[in-house]
Amino acid sequence: MPITAYLVLAALVFAIGLFGVLTRRNAVGILLGIELMLNAVNINLAAFARFHADVNGLVFALFTIAITVAEVGLGLAIVIVIFRVRRTIDADHLTLLRG
Amino acid sequence: MTASAVAILGLPFASFLVLALVRPLRRSGRPAGLLSIVAIAAAFVLALTLLASHGRMEASWSWIPADGGPMATVGVLVDDLTIAMLVLITLVSLLVQVYSLAYLHDETAPALGRYYAYQSLFAFSMLGLVLAPSFVQMFVFWELVGLCSYLLIGFWYDRPSAARAALKAFWITKLGDLGFVAGIVMLWSATGTFHFGTLFGMARQGTLPAEGLGLVMFLIYLGAVGKSAQFPLHVWLPDAMEGPTPVSALIHAATMVTAGVFLVTRAQPLFALTPDVLALIGWVGAGTALLAATMACVENDIKRVLAYSTVSQLGYMMAAAGAMAASAGFFHLLTHGLFKALLFLGAGALIHAVGTNDIFRMGGLWRAMPQTGIVFLIGTLALSGVWPLAGFFSKEAVLGGVWEGEMLVPFLMLLLTAFLTAFYMFRVVFIAFFGRPHAAADHPHDPPALMAIPLWVLALATVGVGILLALRGSAHHGPGWLAPLSLALAAGGIALAWATYQRGIVSADRLVALFRPIDFMARRRYGLDALYVGLYRAFILGFSRLIGWVDRYIVDGVLNVLSAWTLKGGDQLRRIQSGQPQDYVYGMAFGTLLLFVWVQWWWR
Numbered sequence: 028m029p030i031t032a033y034l035v036l037a038a039l040v041f042a043i044g045l046f047g048v049l050t051r052r053n054a055v056g057i058l059l060g061i062e063l064m065l066n067a068v069n070i071n072l073a074a075f076a077r078f079h080a081d082v083n084g085l086v087f088a089l090f091t092i093a094i095t096v097a098e099v100g101l102g103l104a105i106v107i108v109i110f111r112v113r114r115t116i117d118a119d120h121l122t123l124l125r126g
Numbered sequence: 127m128t129a130s131a132v133a134i135l136g137l138p139f140a141s142f143l144v145l146a147l148v149r150p151l152r153r154s155g156r157p158a159g160l161l162s163i164v165a166i167a168a169a170f171v172l173a174l175t176l177l178a179s180h181g182r183m184e185a186s187w188s189w190i191p192a193d194g195g196p197m198a199t200v201g202v203l204v205d206d207l208t209i210a211m212l213v214l215i216t217l218v219s220l221l222v223q224v225y226s227l228a229y230l231h232d233e234t235a236p237a238l239g240r241y242y243a244y245q246s247l248f249a250f251s252m253l254g255l256v257l258a259p260s261f262v263q264m265f266v267f268w269e270l271v272g273l274c275s276y277l278l279i280g281f282w283y284d285r286p287s288a289a290r291a292a293l294k295a296f297w298i299t300k301l302g303d304l305g306f307v308a309g310i311v312m313l314w315s316a317t318g319t320f321h322f323g324t325l326f327g328m329a330r331q332g333t334l335p336a337e338g339l340g341l342v343m344f345l346i347y348l349g350a351v352g353k354s355a356q357f358p359l360h361v362w363l364p365d366a367m368e369g370p371t372p373v374s375a376l377i378h379a380a381t382m383v384t385a386g387v388f389l390v391t392r393a394q395p396l397f398a399l400t401p402d403v404l405a406l407i408g409w410v411g412a413g414t415a416l417l418a419a420t421m422a423c424v425e426n427d428i429k430r431v432l433a434y435s436t437v438s439q440l441g442y443m444m445a446a447a448g449a450m451a452a453s454a455g456f457f458h459l460l461t462h463g464l465f466k467a468l469l470f471l472g473a474g475a476l477i478h479a480v481g482t483n484d485i486f487r488m489g490g491l492w493r494a495m496p497q498t499g500i501v502f503l504i505g506t507l508a509l510s511g512v513w514p515l516a517g518f519f520s521k522e523a524v525l526g527g528v529w530e531g532e533m534l535v536p537f538l539m540l541l542l543t544a545f546l547t548a549f550y551m552f553r554v555v556f557i558a559f560f561g562r563p564h565a566a567a568d569h570p571h572d573p574p575a576l577m578a579i580p581l582w583v584l585a586l587a588t589v590g591v592g593i594l595l596a597l598r599g600s601a602h603h604g605p606g607w608l609a610p611l612s613l614a615l616a617a618g619g620i621a622l623a624w625a626t627y628q629r630g631i632v633s634a635d636r637l638v639a640l641f642r643p644i645d646f647m648a649r650r651r652y653g654l655d656a657l658y659v660g661l662y663r664a665f666i667l668g669f670s671r672l673i674g675w676v677d678r679y680i681v682d683g684v685l686n687v688l689s690a691w692t693l694k695g696g697d698q699l700r701r702i703q704s705g706q707p708q709d710y711v712y713g714m715a716f717g718t719l720l721l722f723v724w725v726q727w728w729w730r
Binding site: 045048049057118119121122123124125 | 708715
C-alpha cells in the first residue's frame, strides 16, 4: 500500500476528531475528539517510520501515546471537578473566561 | 576696606544661609532672630567704620567670561553715596529686627524664624544693591529686594488680602523692571559695558553715543518708577501695608522703595545727558507727591496714610533728581528714611496697643502712651518740615533745588504738597492721640522696651541730625524766602488740622464739601486701581480665557476623541472573547486552514 493511503486515513481521523471537538457540547465528548486527533498524529508517525525505515518515528509514537494517556487522565479529573462544582459538564455553560 | 565692604555684604548673607539651611535653628524662633540681629549689628558697626574712614574704593572680580575679557564683573563700590546708604540700611534693619522680636512675639517659633531668614536675605540684597559697581549687579540685587518684599508682604500668607497684596507688589514692580533690564541691555549694546565708572567716564568725556540715549534712560527710569512707587505704578505701595508693620517701616519706607531714587542719583551723570527724561522725572515726581498727599488726606487707615505719605515723599526726592539736584533728593532720602521708619514703628506700637489700624477707633492715646506719643510727634514734625528737625533741612534743600532747576509748576506742586503733608500728618496725630478716648481700646499702654528702644533711637537720630545741621548752618541753596515760606506752609497745615480735628472750628464736612471733586477722586484713588483692574480683566483675563478655551476644546478635544475611540474599539473587540472553548478552537482551526491556503497558493 502506498503511503498516501495512510496519510489520507490519518487526515480523515484528524478531521473527524476536530469535528467532534467543535460540535460536541459535552466535555467528555470534546476530550474524545482530542483523543482522535492525537491518534491521527500517531498514524502519521508510524507510517513515516515504516516508509523511512527509521525507528525514531515509532519511539515518538510511543511517547505520544503515553502523553495522551496522561492528558486524558488529567482532563477527565478536571471534568469531574467541574461537575462537582457546577453540576454540569456542558461546554455552553462553562463560559467563565468571557471578556 | 575691601574686606569690610565684603563683610558688610557677607554677614547678613551668612545669617540667611544658616537660617535657611539649619532647620532646627530656624524653627526655634527667637534664637534665629538673635543670630540675624547679631549679623546685622556687626554689619552696622562695620558700616560705621567705613563712615569714619571716608574712603572711596572699588574692587571687582570677573563674572561672565567672554572673548576679549569678562562681559560682566561683580564687585563692591564704596563712595560717599554708598556709605550713607550702608549706614542707613544697617541702622534701620538693626532697629527693625530688634523691634520685631517684641512686635511679632505672638507668632509661632517657625514663623518667626522664617521672618528673620527673610529679613537677613533682605538686608543682604539691599546692601548688595547699594554696593553694586555695575548695572548688572545692581539689577540682580534689585530683583532680590523685590523678592524679599514679596515674601515679607505675604508673611501672613494665609490671609487672602496679604497674599494678593504681595502678588500685586511683585507684578507691578516687575512692570517697571522690564524697562530697567531692557534699558541696561540697550545701554550695553551701545557702549559694551555695564560698569558705572566706565560709563560715567564716557559721559564726562562726551564719548557716550547720544543716539537713543533718551530712550535708554527713560527705560532705566521705568525701573525706578516701579520700585519707588511713582505715578502711575504707585498703586502697589499702599496695598503692601498688609505685611507686618516693621516690614513696612524697613522695606516700604526707609530702604527698598528708595532704591529707585538711589538708582537715579547713582546714574545722575547719565541722566544729565538727557534733559527731556530729567524733566519727565521732575514732573512725574512732583505730580506723584501731590497726588499721594491728597490721597493721604482722606485715608483712615494709619498705615495707609503713612504709605501714601511715603509715595509723596518719594515724589519729592524724584522731583529733586529731575531738577538736577539729585544730592538734595538723596539727602531727603536719608532723613526721610530715619523719620519715616520712626513713624511706621510708632504706628506699629499704636496698632499693637489698640488692635486696629483705623485712626477713628484710636483717640486719646497721648495720656495712655506718652512715650509713643512723643516719638510719633517728633516724626510727624520732622515729616512736616519743622525746624530744627532733620526733615526741615532736607525738604528745604529739595524745594531749593527744584526752584533753581527752574521748574516753576513742579515747585508750586511741591509747596502745596508740603502744606498737605503737615495737614494729613497732624490729622492723624490729633485724631489718634488727642481725640476722645475710644471705648474699643482696652487699656492701651506704651510698648515694651524692645520696641521702645528702637523708637527712641530713631527719634534721637531725627532730632540729632536736625540739630547738627542747624548748628552747622548747612550750606543750603535757594532763595532766602524759602525757609520762612516752607515753615509757614507747615504751620498752616498744622493749624488747619488743629482747627478741624481738635477744636472743630472748621467742620471736616465743610472741608469735604469745599473740595468735593478732589475728595471724590482721592477716595477712589483717582480710579487707577479700577483702571488697572479693568485692563487686567479686559486683556489678561480675556487672553487667558481664549487660551483656556483653546486648551479645553481643541487640545483636550483631540485627546478626548482619541481616547473615546480607543474605548469604543476595545468594547467592540471584547465581544469576540466569548469564553466558549469551542469558539477558540474554531479560531485556531480556521487560522491554521488559512495558513495552509496561504502556503499552497501564495508561498513564494
